[in-house]
Amino acid sequence: MIYHIQQTTSTNDEARDARYRHGDVVWAEWQSAGRGQRGHSWLCPEGLNVTYSAILEPTFLPATEQFLFTEVAALSVVDTLGEYGIEARIKWTNDIYVGDRKCAGMLIEHDLRGANLARSIAGIGVNINQTEFDPSLPNPTSMALASGRTFDRREVLERLVDRLMARYAQLEAGERETLQRDYHERMYRLGTCHPFRLADGSIVRATVEGVRPTGELQLRHDDGTLHEYLFRQVEFLIEGRDTPAGTPAR
Structure with a gap:
């Protein structure tokens, strides 16, 4: 289920609430303290993009194989952009690039139970309809800039969630080689x-x-x-x- 809220500190913080269960998604219009990789903040103007956290419980996955979950999350965004005719690549570990510009990023956090994962939160931000960015940002882009059109954000989010669950089903079914191959083939700057x-x-x-x-x-x-x-x-x-x-x- 998608829970659409107006404001929170960060969707990953909100997603830690026990009322959210496996498969739920928290979508916020505004994050007062959104977080990205390397300790960076994630800024998102209200009404233009989507910032969301998906809650999953991959209790079957050993903590030593948690990068497979990263592959699931990254591939779900690339898959979705491809459905809209936007060719994207995964800049290791999980930034999503169109050309040499960043269109999406994510912060993945895990809780463990023994040697396995217990609860995983994939916090993802996708630039959708934003066309002007803070000049201090190094190299941003959006789906709108890449395609020359605007998008229904709810529709895009629903597709993102559908693709995430499809990739997660591959993980659950033990299709590790497929996930690893697909991630490898979509790596940014592969072979150059x-x-x-x-x-x-x-x-x-x-x-x-x-x-x-x-x-x-x-x-x-x-x-x-x-x-x-x-x-x-x-x-x-x-x-x-x-x-x-x-x-x-x-």
Whole structure:
């Protein structure tokens, strides 16, 4: 069931209420303290986009395989955009890009019971009808900008939820290889060489080769060596946004 509320601190906070059960979705018009990855805030003008949290209870999934849940959530957004004729890619781990611009992001939080997941909340924000953005944002876009039209937000949200549940059904049915293959094929910058910033601040040029089932990004450096990185150990550099001088993207 979709619960449409006017305002909350963040939909992930609201979704923690025990009254929400498996399959429920909390959709808020305004978040006073929306959260994104890396501790960033998530700002969403009222009436233009959708910010929602889906509550799921994948009690069958070991905590060591939780990246599969990330794949489910990311693929559900890419699937939906594709239904509207918008080609999107997944920028590891779960930002959704159209070209070199971010159209959607998410924050996934898990509660554990023993060695398995107990309750998972996928907080997702999708830019739908917004066409003007705060200039401090590095590279935003929206479905409207990508397609040249506006959308019924409720319809888009219902499709997003439908696709999420379809991908979740694959996870529940044990179709791990399908999810991993589909995520891999839709990775942003797959097979192309670009600059990345490492945790120590150094810049390397590398090619995205894939992602391990446990979530590590696989990059082949220019010297031919293959390296694996966890979240926060590596950062994509986007041409025109933060590519350092003297390091052209290609």
